[in-house]
Amino acid sequence: MVNHEVKPLAAGLYFVATPIGTARDITLRALDILASADVIAAEDTRSMKRLLEIHGVPLGTRPVIAYHDHNGDKVRPRLMAYLAEGKSVAYASEAGTPLIADPGYDLGKIAREEGVLVTAAPGPSAVIDAMTIAGLPTDRFMFAGFLPNAKNARRNALAELGDIPATLVFYESPKRVEAMLQDAADILGATREAAVCRELTKKFEECVNGTLETLVAEFSERSVKGEIVVLITRRAEGASDEFDTEAELRKALESMSVRDASDVVSKASGQPKRKIYQLALALDKERKG
Numbered sequence: 001m002v003n004h005e006v007k008p009l010a011a012g013l014y015f016v017a018t019p020i021g022t023a024r025d026i027t028l029r030a031l032d033i034l035a036s037a038d039v040i041a042a043e044d045t046r047s048m049k050r051l052l053e054i055h056g057v058p059l060g061t062r063p064v065i066a067y068h069d070h071n072g073d074k075v076r077p078r079l080m081a082y083l084a085e086g087k088s089v090a091y092a093s094e095a096g097t098p099l100i101a102d103p104g105y106d107l108g109k110i111a112r113e114e115g116v117l118v119t120a121a122p123g124p125s126a127v128i129d130a131m132t133i134a135g136l137p138t139d140r141f142m143f144a145g146f147l148p149n150a151k152n153a154r155r156n157a158l159a160e161l162g163d164i165p166a167t168l169v170f171y172e173s174p175k176r177v178e179a180m181l182q183d184a185a186d187i188l189g190a191t192r193e194a195a196v197c198r199e200l201t202k203k204f205e206e207c208v209n210g211t212l213e214t215l216v217a218e219f220s221e222r223s224v225k226g227e228i229v230v231l232i233t234r235r236a237e238g239a240s241d242e243f244d245t246e247a248e249l250r251k252a253l254e255s256m257s258v259r260d261a262s263d264v265v266s267k268a269s270g271q272p273k274r275k276i277y278q279l280a281l282a283l284d285k286e287r288k289g
Contacts, residue, residue, distance in 0.1 A: 009036045009088035012117025013079075015104060016090050017097040018047075020124045020227070021201035023054050030121040031055055037090035039082050041067040041075075043103055044094040067091065068103050076107055083116050095227075097125045101145045101171055126200050127169055130229035133207050134195035137233060140166040147172070147180060152260050154180065155252075158187040159267030168232045177228055178219045184232060185212035186251055187268050193233040199226040245269050249280050250287070258284050 014033050019025040034040065035057045042048035045066045052059055067075045082089055093102035098120075111118050127143050142164055147154045161168055172180050177196065184194070190213035197207045204226070208218060212232070245265060252261035262277040269276070 006036050007032070009033065009038075010117060011083065011086040011088055012119060013083060013108065013111045014088065014090045015098045015108065015118070015120040016092040017121060017123030017125065018051060018092045018095055019201065020095045020126050020129065021199065021205075023051065025124050025201060026051070026055065027121060027123045030123055031057060033090050033121050034092075036088070037062070038087040039063050039065065039079070039089045041065045041079055041089060041091040041107075042094075043068045043092070047094050048092060067107065072103065072106055076110065079107060080110065080114065083111060083114070095124075097123065100125055100127060100143070124201070126171070126197075126227060126229050129200045130169065130195070130197040130207075130231055131167070134197060134231045135207075135209060136167045136193065136195060136231050138167065140234075141169055141231075142166045143169045145171060149176070151179070151183065152256055152264075155183050155187055155256075155264045156260075156267070158184055159264045162188050162268050163235060165234050167234060170230045170232075172228045172230050174224045174226065174228060177224065177230065178216065180230065181212060181216045181219060184230075185216055186248070187264060188212065188232060189235070190216075192235065195231045197229040197231070198224060200229070202226070245271065245276065246279065246283070249276070249283055253280065253284055253287060 014037060016030045016033055018030070034052060040048060040062060042064060045064050048064060049059065065075060065079065067079065079089055091098060091104055091107065093104065096102060098104035099108065108118050131138050131141060144161060147157050147170055191211050194212050194215055195207055195209045196215055196219065199205045208215065210218065248265050248268065249261055252264055256264065258277070258280045262273060262280040266273040266276040
């Protein structure tokens with residue numbers, strides 16, 4: 001345990017990254033800010049108080065205010081009022097870096113517009129942790145957050161991302177990871193290399209690598225818990241030439257309308273939507289006999 005000397009902070013908004021699992025991953029600067037800020041705002045106040053307790057950071061009489069997606073409109077004016085008074089406000093999401101699929105964007109945007117100092121104490125991020133250990137290309141990557149819950153919307157989103165020349169990184173729920181991997185295999189190609197990282201920095205951390213096809217088989221046979229990051233490597237050069245348009249359309253038509261199926265396959269193959277739509281109509285007619 002480190003004793004943190006409380007020093008006055010310049011008035012402003014301080015975004016503080018917090019551990020995604022192991023409590024000791026927090027930085028010394030983050031602890032100094034949390035020890036010194038006039039006001040602490042947190043996505044989960046219980047988690048914040050527990051973190052302060054673990055690291056011996058005294059809270060004293062300082063307010064700890066809940067700020068999250070569901071109460072932002074009501075709480076933001078209160079935090080802005082503190083900033084207008086010249087106070088320092090530290091904000092932390094429940095785990096990881098604020099704004100990276102976590103709350104804080106509107107608060108930071110408005111603070112900057114009002115001329116308030118906005119800075120950050122960087123630190124843990126599940127995206128960067130997963131990229132580090134997954135063994136997939138790291139020279140270029142795209143973080144796409146959470147895909148839509150609805151199957152058709154999810155497949156459309158995957159089709160739009162399919163040709164981006166970068167490793168794709170997603171957050172996913174344990175309840176949806178199997179369905180997400182299956183959709184990714186259908187839309188992006190079953191042989192594309194991928195990884196599923198789970199429970200990062202925690203006791204049961206694991207990173208499972210394989211093709212999308214093998215990962216579908218792996219996660220169809222097991223129940224998983226915890227936070228999940230899915231990484232999918234970029235399409236290999238020339239892979240689009242091997243795209244089986246008819247096979248992909250037949251598969252899509254099993255669960256989608258002609259219009260939706262043609263839209264998804266058109267995006268995934270890079271072929272004109274009109275051409276794919278005509279083929280989809282013919283295959284649908286054949287399928288229905």
